[in-house]
Amino acid sequence: MKGTFPIDKFERVQTPFYYYDTKLLRKTLQAINAEISKHEGFVVHYAIKANANAKLLRIIQEAGLGADCVSGGEIETAVKSGFHSSKIVFAGVGKSDWEINLGLDHDIFCFNVESIPELEVINLLAKQRNVIARVAFRLNPNVGAHTHANITTGLAENKFGIAMRDMMTVMLHAQQLTNVKVVGLHFHIGSQILDMGDFEALCNRVNELQTILLNHRICLEHINVGGGLGIDYEHPNRVPIPDFKAYFDTYAKKLKLQPQQTLHFELGRAVVAQCGSLITKTLYVKEGSTKRFAIVDAGFTDLIRPALYQAYHKIENIMSNEPMEPYDVVGPICESTDVFAKQIDLNHTQRGDLLAIRSAGAYGEIMASQYNCRKLPQGYTSDEFIS
Numbered sequence: 001m002k003g004t005f006p007i008d009k010f011e012r013v014q015t016p017f018y019y020y021d022t023k024l025l026r027k028t029l030q031a032i033n034a035e036i037s038k039h040e041g042f043v044v045h046y047a048i049k050a051n052a053n054a055k056l057l058r059i060i061q062e063a064g065l066g067a068d069c070v071s072g073g074e075i076e077t078a079v080k081s082g083f084h085s086s087k088i089v090f091a092g093v094g095k096s097d098w099e100i101n102l103g104l105d106h107d108i109f110c111f112n113v114e115s116i117p118e119l120e121v122i123n124l125l126a127k128q129r130n131v132i133a134r135v136a137f138r139l140n141p142n143v144g145a146h147t148h149a150n151i152t153t154g155l156a157e158n159k160f161g162i163a164m165r166d167m168m169t170v171m172l173h174a175q176q177l178t179n180v181k182v183v184g185l186h187f188h189i190g191s192q193i194l195d196m197g198d199f200e201a202l203c204n205r206v207n208e209l210q211t212i213l214l215n216h217r218i219c220l221e222h223i224n225v226g227g228g229l230g231i232d233y234e235h236p237n238r239v240p241i242p243d244f245k246a247y248f249d250t251y252a253k254k255l256k257l258q259p260q261q262t263l264h265f266e267l268g269r270a271v272v273a274q275c276g277s278l279i280t281k282t283l284y285v286k287e288g289s290t291k292r293f294a295i296v297d298a299g300f301t302d303l304i305r306p307a308l309y310q311a312y313h314k315i316e317n318i319m320s321n322e323p324m325e326p327y328d329v330v331g332p333i334c335e336s337t338d339v340f341a342k343q344i345d346l347n348h349t350q351r352g353d354l355l356a357i358r359s360a361g362a363y364g365e366i367m368a369s370q371y372n373c374r375k376l377p378q379g380y381t382s383d384e385f386i387s
């Protein structure tokens with residue numbers, strides 16, 4: 001056992017695989033619940049797209065969180081994992097008819113609507129079923145986030161949401177429709193955000209928009225500010241749980257809720273990232289002309305974040321205590337981007353050593369692909385290795 005990994009038990013399973021520390025997941029969920037219990041009307045939905053592993057979903061559902069879905073498949077997965085449909089929200093710029101019908105049949109809490117054509121289709125499908133769909137408008141707040149350009153979503157140039165200047169138009173349009181009820185406003189400005197100032201900017205924007213609505217005597221049941229809270233990829237051991245206090249306090253201080261209004265959050269990464277590691281075996285150590293490569297059996301088919309947006313993941317050799325040396329850690333896939341890290345220090349590594357690629361619980365297993373006809377990585381929880 002090195003660190004918190006039961007490596008003696010890891011022999012039983014095929015590498016690469018995801019290892020989830022359920023104790024840390026439970027602690028993270030407790031931290032969230034402890035913070036929101038201090039604030040009236042705060043509700044947290046877990047963004048399923050970060051990780052849909054059934055064993056994790058069960059734990060998250062049992063902690064009382066709702067579900068944030070972005071596809072019909074995610075709605076089915078959420079329901080199967082025990083999330084009550086009254087706690088399911090459904091977002092996405094391109095909802096197809098069957099997905100909307102699925103949401104209507106389950107009578108989900110809310111559709112987060114991103115355009116007028118979508119609103120009309122929801123109204124039509126709801127009418128065919130003789131039901132009223134609860135909807136929130138996803139507005140594009142034109143708030144930048146200090147994060148990677150590929151994961152900022154709240155700028156006017158992004159495809160997401162309805163432009164702010166169209167807010168009253170869509171509100172009034174919805175009032176003409178018989179089978180939708182507008183219950184909220186929805187926002188989501190991006191992911192891996194660590195600067196509370198970005199969330200503060202969103203709060204200021206929401207306050208401005210609410211003032212306009214109140215001037216038109218419109219008060220909605222809820223505000224949904226999406227997710228995006230980041231985690232510390234550099235220090236998974238020192239900072240295993242994100243600063244939920246700073247995050248929720250920012251909203252409590254800066255966002256002016258109306259009486260009876262609830263405030264919804266959709267956290268993905270912050271809930272699951274730190275509890276997961278990708279465990280991979282060193283196949284070969286190759287001395288290049290200028291570099292030393294640790295060639296491992298995981299590739300970007302198992303964890304695409306480094307290849308997709310140059311994401312940093314801390315990597316540890318969990319079997320060696322020998323002196324540190326620099327390595328490039330690379331996968332077996334026939335693409336030059338199949339690199340997990342360049343020039344990082346690892347304890348002296350040899351064939352057979354297991355490496356842990358840390359903070360991989362979010363946007364890891366769920367984004368795995370079968371390129372090169374590779375097998376999908378399995379996910380195991382720490383509970384499965386006890387005995």
Ligand SMILES: *Cc1c(COP(=O)(O)O)cnc(C)c1O
Pocket residue numbers: 047049050068070091188190191192226227228229266267268269270
């Ligand atoms: C992806 C997404 C989230 C979750 O984002 P995180 O950065 O993982 O917290 C929340 N809401 C919506 C609409 C999303 O698309």
